[in-house]
Amino acid sequence: MSTLKARIILDSAKSSTQSFFAAFDTVRTARGATAGAPTDEEQDLLRAGLVFAAAGLDSMLKQLIREAITRLAEKNPKVQEELETFVHRQIRGDSEGSEAISGHKFLARVLVSANLQARLIEEYVRELTGTSLQSADQLFKTVRALGLDPKEAQLDAQQLKGIFDIRNKIIHELDVNLNTARGRRTRHSRRKPELEEHARKLLDVGERILGEIEQQLNSA
Secondary structure (H helix, E strand, O other): OOOHHHHHHHHHHHHHHHHHHHHHHHHHHHHHOOOOOOOHHHHHHHHHHHHHHHHHHHHHHHHHHHHHHHHHHHHHHHHHHHHHHHHHHHOOOOOOOOOOHHHHHHHHHHHHHOOOEEEEEHHHHHHHHHOOOOOOHHHHHHHOOHHHHHHOOOOOOHHHHHHHHHHHHHHHHHHHHOHHHHHEEEEOOOHHHHHHHHHHHHHHHHHHHHHHHHHHHHHH
């Protein structure tokens, strides 16, 4: 199956994410906490659970693109349309990837290749996987590149943006809240139900996307 590695990544992300939330419960039990706010150290386990879920979704999607995009381009008109749009942008020199090149250089790369279509898809994969997919906009772009309808995949842009915003605060700002009273540097208070639900939603998105692609590739 051409999605085997993507499936392994997603399953590993689920396992690792759940381990952090389980570790949170273990630590709380060990110190005899039955109520009250968790410590910052305990909340770090919750934060790590969300971060791993987001990273797992990112990694799975990139692997899915590498594994499946060639076959999808052969059988799915929507994927073909997205590939054509990419080629048009490249020829205009309007690349969105991390390795933007001129239209002339793009044409030169492609035209000297022994297999024109294979080289086009290689360049397409390079653009799709060249940046982080941990944002609502990038997630929607990836879903469309895979030939899926974001609505049918049950993607809620506003909800996903909120989840990724929290992830970004954790990763880029250490979850520090600079707007607390008296100018004290404290961290945002995080609760297990909140972060566990956010992590579950990200992994559920990955499961729906991967399941749909597996079904497409396994169909006649």
